[in-house]
Amino acid sequence: MDGLPQIRANIFKKIRPGYLELVGEKAAIETTIYESPEFIEFITHMNSHFDKWRKKNAETLRHLRIGCHPKEIITILSEELLAHYTDKPLINKYDIFQHLMDFWTETMQDDCYIIASDGWKAETHRIIEKDKKGKEKDKGWACDLVPKNLIVTRYFPGEQKTIDDLTAKLESIATRISELEEENSGEEGVFSDMDKINKANVTVYLKDIKNGKEAEDEVSVLKLWLKLNGEEADIKKLLKDADVLLDSHTYLKYPQLTETEIKTLVVDDKWIKALDSAIQLEIESISHELSARVKQLAERYENPLPQISDMMVKLEAKVDCHLERMGFSWK
16 A cells, blocks of 8 residues: 555554554455545546556557558557556556457457458348258347447437336236245245136136125236336337347448448447456556555554454363363373
């Protein structure tokens, strides 16, 4: 914590020369670190520091063209990133470097080879798979350089929000149905005699018992289940239609993309954003590591040596007493 002196002062207090004591509860250590003005300033500085690297290298990446050499690209990017994070407090430059190399291996390398071969083209292709019998099936479409999610995020956020809202409603109703079934599936529950709980079985059972006054509670449960089941079916239909519409709009957007737009989607929305997210996680992990280390120190030294020695003497006496009762003696 040498790089964050104020945080150290907020967590520890000096009790005598050479000795410190933890301030507050161990459970509050991470919050103290993460919410301190000093750590917030550190995060702000690191974000600004990455932004300088981003501006310089994003422009370089936009100038990639047919015939470029991916191995040279990653060499330049990695060396610049290492140099950029050299001598930065709390940050291990090789951890940052590894994030870049992982992303290069998983995604960016293939993208650069596509650009080196075809240039900045966002071309879609059908996904054809063969089943066990060798029959081909069309599983939809994709674009390797510019995945669907990038188009949706930038150009169709409203339609995606509609789908997200419908998905949330569907999950909520599914949870309510599951809870209703669980609450009424015991020995005397209305669903206990059903081999399978579905619309057909619930409808039939409701007709059988609806005339009995003693079954009012069961009728109420069955009607509620049917109501929820109907709402679930309606939302599934709306969700399917919304998915199809968004997929269609996304597919039709690709031929309209300009080279400038493709570069923005790939460089900014795909490459830089992924690396930025990885570095953000790296920075956030610093607070976790610091708090874990402080907790470890606090737990290791929270009991003074005389207290530990006294405890050991008492425990040793108890063990000796138990051994003597069992007939063991070595004195």
